[in-house]
Amino acid sequence: MIRLENVSKEYKNGVHALRDINLTIEDGEFVYIIGPTGSGKSTLIKLLDGEEIPNSGTVMVENINVGKLKHSKVPVYRRNIGVVFQDFRLLPRMTIFENIAFALEVIGMKKVDIRRRVREVLELVSLQDKAKAFPDELSGGQQQRATIGRAIANHPKVLIADEPTGNLDPQMSAEIMDLLEKINEVEHATIVMVTHDSTIVDRFKKRTICLEEGYVIADIMKGGYLKHE
Ligand SMILES: Nc1ncnc2c1ncn2[C@@H]1O[C@H](COP(=O)(O)OP(=O)(O)OP(=O)(O)O)[C@@H](O)[C@H]1O
DSSP states (O other): OEEEEEEEEEOTTSOEEEEEEEEEEOTTOEEEEEOSTTSSHHHHHHHHTTSSOOSEEEEEETTEEGGGOOGGGHHHHHTTEEEEOSSOOOOTTSOHHHHHHHHHHTTTOOHHHHHHHHHHHHHHTTOGGGTTOOGGGSOHHHHHHHHHHHHHTTOOSEEEEESTTTTSOHHHHHHHHHHHHHHHHHSOOEEEEEOOOHHHHHHSOOEEEEEETTEEEEEEOTTSOBOOO
16 A cells, blocks of 8 residues: 655755645555646655655555665665656666566576566566567567566566656557556556556546646546545
């Protein structure tokens, strides 16, 4: 479960990026974070993955108080959440297989287990035939599928996606959404996805949290009614 209680974030330059946010996201939910540019979406993601700490309030992810984590504990915490960005960030000199395997090597998984899990992940993201390819040999959509595969390889309970379809055409974006829905179902991962893409939000209906000037101005459940905490 993800729970934010009275969370505010002010950057050193005095910008109030988030103001008194109260949110609960249950295990297995798939939610969108939307809002105009500068409304605080990326800041919210950064609080969830431990990149930034709140000035006040509590950020709990899977019973971990993320804002209170020691700096040295943040990398270990991040192993248990998956993060996907708009720019794919695959390692260019490694094959797709190696890119996904690398995420498991750094956590010390045994070689045989790595091979098994990477094959499983490649199947899940439909890239079995691209195991030996390098990132620049793949289309944008395929690269993003590989990034998602890498992010979920360690069975994270939470997958955070910051504009995962931002660089893709509508057809590829829809494929990524189908994949994220599959991961939400098959891997039981909670998914928090920042998006600007209203076509996606309209087509793949989910709970939608709307930010504006650092406030949550609406929290619309899948059925279209407003959620009240
Ligand atoms: N590291 C930082 N230092 C100072 N101000 C920042 C920093 N990061 C973001 N901001 C400011 O905080 C506010 C919220 O930014 P944030 O990136 O969270 O918005 P966003 O909704 O993700 O925007 P976009 O849709 O453009 O990505 C903005 O006014 C931004 O300029």
